[in-house]
Amino acid sequence: MTREERLLAAVIEAVDTLVDDFDLIDFLQALCARCTELLDVSAAGVMLEDPGGKLQLIAASDEHTRLLELFALQHEQGPCVECHRTGTARLNIDLRSPAQAAPFPVFAARAREAGFLVTHALPMRLREEVIGGLSLFDSRVQDLSAGDARVAQSLADVATIAILQHRTIAHANQQRAQMHAALTSRVVIEQAKGILAERWNTSVDEAFDALRRYARAHQLGLSQLCRRLIDGQLAADAVPRP
Template sequence: MPREQQLSRVFVEIADSLIDDFDVIDFLQQLSVRCMELLDVAAVGILLADEHGILRVLAASDERTRLLEFFATQHEQGPCVECFQSGQPRTNIDLTDSRITDAWPQFATQAQEIGFVATNALPLRLRGRVIGALSLFQTDPSPLTYQDVSLAQAMADIATIAILQQRTLAQSETERGQLQYALTSRIVLEQVKGILAERWQLSVDDAFAAFRHYARSHNLKLAALARDITDGTFDTDTIPHGAAGTTA
């Protein structure tokens, strides 16, 4: 599909999603997939700073990327950490460059083991303030073009709008509450992914795909359904988790 058509689809999804009561986690999950398609990268992660200024993984295109980003935040290494701290993009970083492996030994090694050879990070910005970062991983060493980087920053800005779309940002306490709620929801979601993967004997990615497909097809918020599962008030046997249940 031409990029123009892909962009049109993305903006239609944005218009449909940014309503008063929408599922920010699901939206960002979908946005990470759209970034992969638009920018022709291998994986995407979206990280958000919590109320203490510590980066947390909010969405990722797949489980290996989520784990890599989690690993990076634990070791305070990688482009997203530096991008968040500086507020500046870090683009076309060669993970095989000895200067990079020396600067980020754990992160670079882990990324290469997965198969990534290049990475990029764009800030999630709001009124001059950085609240997180969007990361792009490549298995192809070809650098992103200026147009690609500009589009990636636009997608990062869209993610920021989605996270803080309640239009009450003048009140910093309200804003912090919105950020913390999103992060707390993600923690519950990760717990449920593990529960379902073990219960269904599936990979975490396949279990999450089935869970997400069920939530979307029944107009349920991911976080709300996840809480019902962890509380034991929802029967997970009602979620199809074969081939029919894993359609994105």
């Protein structure tokens, strides 16, 4: 398989995130594997923002890289941490160079202990939204070419779009589920109002007001109370008549 074919396969994998059984961890592990294959680097790792905006390690190509990335998060330093903060790529960082490693000396020392000599970090970004970073590590002293840098950023961009698209779909599904639950609850409440109004020979508004007062007094959700009434778990006489 040519490099172009492998790159196309990586894009297709990203498109597959639109299916229902999308597994984020598996997808990003595959991204790390694709990076090492296509870019001829030794290792890769992916960090993503959690809902609170804090970076979390999600995937790494091997255990040494996983521990190194966790170390970076613990000390809040390293190219990927800076890349996420600024939204700017950091390429061809010689971890042996005091000048290049000056912004993150502790991380650089730990990376060298892990056997890495060069590192790169690329933002996972769509327009102005940065959701994480892609780290690349090499045990050899070699620069990432301009072409390889474009491929790396393209992989990060495609992964970002796939993740955001999946989040959009998941959010839409959640909203539909919430709407369905709301409509179901509405039907239950209407039924309960009808039961009490018929039993008391009163208006549904008065029955509804009685249900609301009982629910508040007993710290129950209104739909929860109405389901109990309909299912016979709560006797209609238990609700005070207005």
